[in-house]
Amino acid sequence: MNNSALHTVRLLGAGLRALLVLTLVTGVGYPLAVTGVAQGLFRDRADGSAITADGRIVGSSLIGQTYLLPPQEGRQTPRPDPRWFHGRPANGLGTNDVNTRYRLLLSGATNRSGASEELVQWVTEARAAVVEENSVPGFRVDPSDVPADAVTSSGSGLDPHISPAYAALQVHRVAARNGLSVQEVGQLVEDRTEGRTLGFIGEPRVNVLELNIALQDLVAKQ
Amino acid sequence: MGPVLAGVLQMLALTGALALVHKPLGTCLAKVYSSDEHWRVERWIYKGIGVDPGTRMRWPAYLRGVLAFSAAGVLFLYLLQRTQGVLPLSLGFRAVDPDQAFNTAVSFVTNTNWQSYYGEQTMGHLVQTAGLAVQNFTSAAVGMAVAVALVRGFARSRTGELGNFWVDLVRGTVRVLVPLATLGAVMLAACGVIQNFSGIHEVGQFTGGPQQWNGGAVASQEAIKLLGTNGGGYFNANSAHPFENPTPFTNLFQIFLILVIPFSLPRTFGVMVGSVRQGYAILATMAALWVAFVALMMWTEFSHRGPAFEIAGGALEGKEVRFGVGASSIFAVSTTMTSTGAVDSFHSSFTGLGGGIAMLGMMLGEIAPGGVGSGLYGMLVMAVTAVFIAGLMVGRTPEYLGKKIGTREIKLAACHLLVTPALVLVLTACAMALPTPVNSTTGGGAHGFSEILYAYTSGANNNGSAFAGLDADTGWFNTTIGLAMLLGRFLPMVFVLALAGSLAAQRPVPVTAGTLRTDKPLFSGLLVGAVLIIAGLTYFPALALGPLAEGLAA
Structure with a gap:
């Protein structure tokens, strides 16, 4: 594998890792936190009024x-x-x-x-x-x-x-x-x-x- | 009070709220992207990614970061949809078909959120929250990062360095979008937007028999859908669905969320280039166009021309009673002049001219105020072009913010401006010339042409709204709109970052008596003119065949 291909693979790896880390923050932590607050404070509305x-x-x-x-x-x-x-x-x-x-x-x-x-x-x-x-x-x-x-x-x-x-x-x-x-x-x-x-x-x-x-x-x- | 006055007052209330917020938020954004300190959680994230936040990138490196991250996003989201059938929390929904999965993955990564699927029957909890909603955050953060890189190009001199993409991406997400979206989501849930992880469940009805409801983390997705100018609805009806947008207040709040970052970024620009007046000249241009379009839209919708609307006594087809014509008009303009594409009423059933205004809003390049980040860099490229035109008129070397607009700069700006019109017009022409794509339209004729023109305009400009009479879930439309979204997002970014690199390398030109003052109302006027003339010359023939033909026949 030549240098530039190796570089591309490394860069894609960084992109994928960034995506996974940000998925934990915005795709798991954030919706769960909002669900916790919404279900805790206004359950009837969060469940569909x-x-x-x-x-x-x-x-x-x-x-x-x-x-x-x-x-x-x-x-x-x-x-x-x-x-x-x-x-x-x-x-x-x-x-x-x-x-x-x-x-x-x-x-x-x-x-x-x-x-x-x-x-x-x-x-x-x-x-x-x-x-x-x-x-x-x-x-x-x-x-x-x-x-x-x-x-x-x-x-x-x-x-x-x-x-x-x-x-x-x-x-x-x-x-x-x-x-x-x-x-x-x-x-x-x-x-x-x-x-x-x-x-x-x-x-x-x-x-x-x-x-x-x-x-x-x-x-x-x- | 009549509905027209109520509509105008809602627009004024919105303007007032934005006027209050843009200053602190714009200044805060400038600090976020200028600060030298890293939060502890950010350091963990950099460690997780395996990058050094201290690295300074020239424009090619910055661009490679953008492309690598976005490519990973498309790949991950595609695979997530293709494997939905065997993943947990799928509600029993099966894998999405390949062409639709490609289209949807590209759509969310490019901040377009064009949807050829029905949210209710296609996407389970996992794909919605851990796939689609994640891209709502990150695609917006990428847009802001590229805009900030261009601003640095103007602000810096004799360096090629534009900052660190990973730092800009993470800060935009962690410091800006997550906190704002959390506040927005809690506010929406408090007003009745659902937020739960129930499956599809049956609920009794008044006259007996059950209704089936979808559960879902809707409020959390809704907040970032608007704040990040994404626009992809949890449900098919998007922000017209009462579970997404239950009250007149949430409707106005949603429009506010759409506009708040795009209208704050000019201030960020002003602060970062060291002259807030420069930011206000840009802001004034955006605001003037937005207000004018809202006024036009309200006028045509309230006058409800069109055979069916005249019989009905109002253009309420596709609009909800709780919002009415006024608020629906404000929403339609705000969503198409940003890259949002969320809808609280259906543009296909607007009057002929109303549909044309929605299209023209996108055709301006979504720069008034435009998508999160993409609106600012689009408008700055337009400002470069306007300065160049003014320079030609008086025979001086054009300069903007102390940077010479030379051959290379204007070539890059021109390429940026040509990408989306080329995609829209060529693809629309292909679809009209081929025998089968036209079968996807509802009704054919001028409106059928509008449906196809709208689809490519929406895709190439990364908007995502639709004249939804078009059955876009075909191999042809999924593929070509997917390509339009990809090229319409990333080619302009290439030109913007190259422009930023070239500007950052220059040494500043001193201001003289002959310098065009770009912080004055005269320049805002010139910029409005440039925006309208460029879009008008490009798209008038196409608009004449579709919405103008329909609107004038009515």
Whole structure:
């Protein structure tokens, strides 16, 4: 082996040793230390902000869910359960195709552009569905009142929130289906509406899971 | 308060926070890289590596260190993925396929973090924390080391010595990135980012039936993903995933983490060359471009042009309710004008012009403020070019910081500037000319072209974000984007270090009445002009075929 090749091998050896030593610091020590602190100080949050209702875990306050009727025979896709508030569409959500022993939700967006015919169709259909679903006797949804978040998919497909406008749109339907008054349900939405953090960070929103848990409590009380 | 005002206030709050922090952090960084003392833990590390921290390196030796360390990184990360199936803590995930493992290894070592895989279903705990997250630290430390070497080139004279690569690497990691990332990670975990080593587990749902959750050391990886301008998400949805970015506050904090080191480094530069005003001229250039791009992005996103958005009543496709349009716009600009590539909303579903702004941010060379280290050296090379152009106009030998910009210097700067455009345009042209790569696009047309242009722009500039409608997990894209990332990272470094060596060897030229003052607003203006003109001339035809065609049709 000539000199320069030997030199290269030595240098690569130093590179590899540097990598291994720094792996110990940043790939073992650092994550373990952060895990220790996080688990010690705020375990619930570090484990995924689970929410319990009636003593059982019903999900995470951070992860959006679907509120569907039990699947019916002859129907491919289960229909949304009209008793509950619904979240945003999630057309970008996937299911895993590697390691299929898990049934993972793969977070993701549709990645369709504003000029995409498919997206135009999804938005148009979602709008019609929102209008139809939420129009109840005595209350007709005006298509121009349907907010953008009700007809678009989020970036993660797991958005736990909807805008206060979309929640308000669902109040009449939810009230009618649960035998509650519109005022009661409207108040519920108002109570669960979070404003912007410090008045200017982010957007006003309603957490759908928390809202439905509160709704369930209200129904149980009646 | 309307959403537009809230967006503007978030941008102002961010600017204020950065203005407060850049001074102490920039000065501290200068001390870290100038100090003669070694911490005890650092001495242990040098012993472990088997190097003498006292050795002073000329530019070829410094470059060999960079390349050897990075080659070891690619090799190690590739093997780690290829053997995942038999390693512990893999959650039962199998080995990653060869082309994808190559692409991912290169991607993380080059600070790009392009991901052709789904984090949820591909990478177990071991590869994530001991493989990918490690490169988040070290690739950032390498970037800072090269930037500091260039700064030393300006600061030193009549020596060829640029410092010791191993010392710069270890100090950047141990003294800067690990402490800052620890603070950031704890803050994120306190706000709801998960941090555990659970496997995939089932959790009940409201209407019955289970949901399956991934566990993971997400907060610790998230903090360095942003701080090191890496951008590789733990989950596929990246910073849009609520477990990575749960609240409006964490979102703003994440943007802050992305920008804090890049906006502090000009101060470090100023301190090290002995004139903080020189640093502020660079900082002003970066800040002006960043603010202008944020304003443009907010304007186009709030005006939501495009058939689907007009029907929907807003450009909320691919955006989360908790962030809204304003904060998503700030994030998109900050991630593409640095080499981060993390996303809290999906650029493919931005308006046509919005997608173009994201692309242009990368095409400027990611220098406003740019990636950790790479932003500063990219902008300094641009400053050398601007000085040269100004010198041509008035017919004087150009000089910058007392160093003559002669034939050799300007050749090196020009080569540096040509690398990424050549990669982006040639590879995009190849992909469009070949029959199969186009099949990976969603929808075809102007947007399909944009998806491919975006992919190579993102790879060659080491950004890592995507117009993710492109199915990039094919042999062609894994390989060519992998090559674009490698060449786009290391060729410019070769030119930068050669430039640094050549500058450090010069004797300083005295300042005279005829010297172009590079610490004045006039120079910042010249620099902004040079940046925009060079990128504009290079990329306008390509942009016209993609995002401009889409945006103007809307």
